[in-house]
Amino acid sequence: MASREFNVRALPGFGAVAIFTLVMLYLPIIILVIFSFNESQSQSAWGGFSLKWYVAAFNNSQVIDVSVRSLWLALVAAGIATVLATLAALATTRVGRFPGQTMIYALINQPLMVPEIVTGIALLIFVAFLKVQTGYAGMGYMVAAHTAFCIPFAYLPIRARLETMDLTLERAAADLYATPVQAFTYVTLPLLVPGIVAGFMLGFVVSLDTVVITEFVKSAGQDTLPTYMLGQLRRSVTPEMNAIATLFLALSLVVVSLFFLITRKRG
Amino acid sequence: MPDGDGQSGNEIEIEAVGKVFGQGDTAFHALSGIDLTIRTGEFFTLLGPSGCGKTTLLRVIAGFEHPTSGRLRIKGQDVVGQAPNQRLVNTVFQNYALFPHMTVAQNIGFGLKMLGRPRAEIAATTDEMMHLVKMEAMAARKPSELSGGQQQRVALARALAPRPRVLLLDEPLSALDLKLRKEMQTELKRLQVETGITFVFVTHDQEEALTMSDRLAVMNQGRILQLGSPHEIYHAPTERFVADFIGETNFLTLNVIAVQGRGADLALPGGRTIAARVAEGLTPAVGTTVSAVIRPEQARIVPQGTGELSATVEGAVFFGTDTHIHLRLSDGQPFTVRRQNNDDLADPAKGETVGLSLTPGALQVLRG
Ligand SMILES: Nc1ncnc2c1ncn2[C@@H]1O[C@H](COP(=O)(O)OP(=O)(O)OP(=O)(O)O)[C@@H](O)[C@H]1O
Ligand SMILES: [Mg+2]
Numbered sequence: 001m002a003s004r005e006f007n008v009r010a011l012p013g014f015g016a017v018a019i020f021t022l023v024m025l026y027l028p029i030i031i032l033v034i035f036s037f038n039e040s041q042s043q044s045a046w047g048g049f050s051l052k053w054y055v056a057a058f059n060n061s062q063v064i065d066v067s068v069r070s071l072w073l074a075l076v077a078a079g080i081a082t083v084l085a086t087l088a089a090l091a092t093t094r095v096g097r098f099p100g101q102t103m104i105y106a107l108i109n110q111p112l113m114v115p116e117i118v119t120g121i122a123l124l125i126f127v128a129f130l131k132v133q134t135g136y137a138g139m140g141y142m143v144a145a146h147t148a149f150c151i152p153f154a155y156l157p158i159r160a161r162l163e164t165m166d167l168t169l170e171r172a173a174a175d176l177y178a179t180p181v182q183a184f185t186y187v188t189l190p191l192l193v194p195g196i197v198a199g200f201m202l203g204f205v206v207s208l209d210t211v212v213i214t215e216f217v218k219s220a221g222q223d224t225l226p227t228y229m230l231g232q233l234r235r236s237v238t239p240e241m242n243a244i245a246t247l248f249l250a251l252s253l254v255v256v257s258l259f260f261l262i263t264r265k266r267g
Numbered sequence: 268m269p270d271g272d273g274q275s276g277n278e279i280e281i282e283a284v285g286k287v288f289g290q291g292d293t294a295f296h297a298l299s300g301i302d303l304t305i306r307t308g309e310f311f312t313l314l315g316p317s318g319c320g321k322t323t324l325l326r327v328i329a330g331f332e333h334p335t336s337g338r339l340r341i342k343g344q345d346v347v348g349q350a351p352n353q354r355l356v357n358t359v360f361q362n363y364a365l366f367p368h369m370t371v372a373q374n375i376g377f378g379l380k381m382l383g384r385p386r387a388e389i390a391a392t393t394d395e396m397m398h399l400v401k402m403e404a405m406a407a408r409k410p411s412e413l414s415g416g417q418q419q420r421v422a423l424a425r426a427l428a429p430r431p432r433v434l435l436l437d438e439p440l441s442a443l444d445l446k447l448r449k450e451m452q453t454e455l456k457r458l459q460v461e462t463g464i465t466f467v468f469v470t471h472d473q474e475e476a477l478t479m480s481d482r483l484a485v486m487n488q489g490r491i492l493q494l495g496s497p498h499e500i501y502h503a504p505t506e507r508f509v510a511d512f513i514g515e516t517n518f519l520t521l522n523v524i525a526v527q528g529r530g531a532d533l534a535l536p537g538g539r540t541i542a543a544r545v546a547e548g549l550t551p552a553v554g555t556t557v558s559a560v561i562r563p564e565q566a567r568i569v570p571q572g573t574g575e576l577s578a579t580v581e582g583a584v585f586f587g588t589d590t591h592i593h594l595r596l597s598d599g600q601p602f603t604v605r606r607q608n609n610d611d612l613a614d615p616a617k618g619e620t621v622g623l624s625l626t627p628g629a630l631q632v633l634r635g
Contacts (some may be wrong), residue, residue, distance in 0.1 A: 176378035
C-alpha cells in the first residue's frame with residue numbers, strides 16, 4: 001500500500017476541535033471588548049453603544065498614573081534585561097567552554113522553573129530588609145525586580161539566535177581583517193537583531209503582565225496597571241476596566257505586529 | 268597587499284607542523300609532520316580524501332587553528348600566534364560564508380572597509396572586482412538572491428578585493444554542477460594568472476587537481492605523501508595510495524632481477540624482463556618481490572606472441588573517447604588497457620589471447 005502523506009485535517013473531529021479551541025481562546029476576549037462599549041454598567045446585558053467608559057478611563061488620573069508607570073517600568077526593565085541577556089548569551093555561546101558553564105546556563109534559566117510566588121515572597125523579604133537598612137523606598141526596587149524577572153525570557157531567543165548563527169561568518173569577518181570588535185559590530189550584531197528584538201518584546205510583555213512580582217515588591221503608591229485593576233475589581237466591576245484592558249490589548253497587538261514586520265524584513 | 272617583490276621566492280614555509288585535537292586517549296592527530304614550501308605566485312593544490320586534514324591545514328595557514336607543533340612563516344615572517352585579521356591571507360570558504368545582511372557590493376568591499384581604506388578606493392576596487400567576476404549587474408542583490416555559482420564568484424571577489432598575498436580556497440567548486448564547475452575552473456586559473464596571487468587550493472577531485480595546479484601535494488591521514496608537479500604525481504607516484512588515488516592504475520607484483528642506479532630490472536609473467544624506474548628513497552633488493560604501477564594508457568594491445576606480456580581478454584567497457592579493456596595476465600594478475608577510440612577498431616573478443624606492449628620506462632616501482 002502506498003502510504004499517503006499524513007494530513008491532520010483528515011482526522012475525525014479536526015474541525016470541531018479547532019473551532020472549540022479558537023472559541024475558548026478568543027471568546028472571552030471578544031466579550032470583554034464588546035462590553036467595553038456598553039452604554040449600561042452591566043457585564044451581561046447590552047445597553048447600546050457608547051465610548052463613555054473610555055472617556056471615564058482617560059479622565060481617571062489614577063488609571064493614567066498606573067498606566068504610565070507600567071509602561072516606563074516595562075521599557076526600562078526589558079531594556080536593561082535585554083542588554084544583560086545579550087551579554088550572557090554571548091558569554092555562553094562565543095567564549096568557548098569554561099568551568100561551570102553548564103551551571104551558569106542552569107542559573108540563568110532557573111527563574112523560569114521557579115514558581116512566581118516563590119520568587120515574589122523571596123523578593124518581599126529581601127526588599128523589606130533593604131528598605132529598613134537603607135531607608136530608600138523608591139522605584140529602584142521595582143526596576144531591579146522586574147529586570148531580574150525579565151532576564152531569562154530575554155535570554156532564550158537571543159541565545160537561540162546565536163546558536164543557530166553560522167560561525168564561519170564571524171571567521172570570514174576576521175579573515176577579512178575585522179578586529180574582534182568590528183566583527184561583532186558589523187556581522188554578529190546585525191544578524192542578532194531579530195533575537196534581541198524578540199528578547200526585548202518578551203521581557204516587555206512579561207514585565208507589563210506580572211502581578212505577583214509587583215504586588216510583593218511595591219511600596220505605597222507604586223501600583224502598576226495589573227495590580228491597580230486587581231484592587232479595583234475587588235470593589236466593583238465596571239466596564240471601565242474592560243475599556244482599559246481593551247486599550248492594552250490594542251497596544252500589545254501593535255507591538256506584536258511591529259515585531260513581526262521587523263523580523264520579516266530582516267528575514 | 269603584495270609589496271611587489273616579484274614572482275620569485277617562497278611565500279609560505281611550513282616546517283614540521285602537527286595538529287592534535289583532544290588529549291590523552293582521545294587525542295587525534297589531524298596533521299603530522301607537515302613540511303611544505305609554497306612558492307610565490309604558484310597555483311598550489313592540496314589533494315586528498317575526505318577527513319585527511321586539508322581544511323585543518325588551510326585553517327592553520329589562515330590562523331583559525333594554532334598548530335600543536337612546528338613553524339609557519341609567511342614571506343619569511345613567523346606568523347604562529349598572529350590572529351587571522353593580521354595575516355595577509357584571505358579565504359574562500361567551503362560554504363562561501365557570504366554575509367547575508369549585506370549586498371554583493373558590501374560583501375566585496377568588506378575587507379577594504381575593515382582595513383580603513385578611503386570610500387572612493389573601496390568603491391573603485393569593488394567595481395573592479397565585480398567586473399573581474401562578471402557580477403556588475405547584481406551589485407545590489409543580497410546573497411540569498413544569487414545562484415550557487417554567483418555566490419561562489421562573490422566569495423572569490425570578496426577574498427580578492429583586499430589584494431592578499433595568498434588566497435586559500437577550500438573546495439570552492441564542490442557545490443557546483445559539472446558544467447559550471449568546468450567554467451569556474453577556467454575562470455579561477457585565469458584570475459590566478461591575471462592577479463599573480465599565490466593560490467592554495469583544496470580539492471578531493473583528482474582531475475581538478477591535475478588540470479589546474481602548478482604543483483600539488485597528495486595527503487592522507489594528516490600526512491603529505493607526495494609533492495610534485497601534476498606530471499610527476501601522475502607518472503611517477505611513489506606510494507600505492509598516491510597511484511591509486513590519482514587516476515586509474517595497474518598494480519603488478521613482480522620479482523626484482525637486477526638493480527642499477529635509479530632503475531631495476533623486473534621479471535614479467537611469461538619470462539621476459541623489463542626495466543623499471545624506482546621511487547625516490549627506495550633500493551629494492553635483488554630476489555625480492557616489489558609492487559610496480561603502470562597507467563592503463565601506457566600499454567597497447569598487440570597481436571598474440573608479440574609484446575612483453577601475454578593476456579586473456581575478459582571484457583571491454585566503452586567510455587566514449589576511449590575504451591577500457593580488462594585482461595588477465597598469464598599468471599592471473601588483472602590488467603586494464605585504455606585504448607583511444609580514434610580508429611574504428613573492433614573490441615577484442617572475450618576469451619581471446621593477445622599480446623601487450625608496454626611503453627618503455629613507464630613502469631614504476633613503489634615504496635611499500
Ligand atoms: N575541532 C576538531 N576537533 C576534533 N577533530 C577535528 C576537529 N576538526 C577536524 N577534526 C578532525 O580532523 C580530521 C581532518 O579534518 P579536516 O576538516 O581537515 O578534513 P578535510 O580533509 O578537509 O576533509 P573534507 O574533504 O571532508 O572537507 C577529521 O578526521 C576531523 O574529524
Ligand atoms: Mg574540508
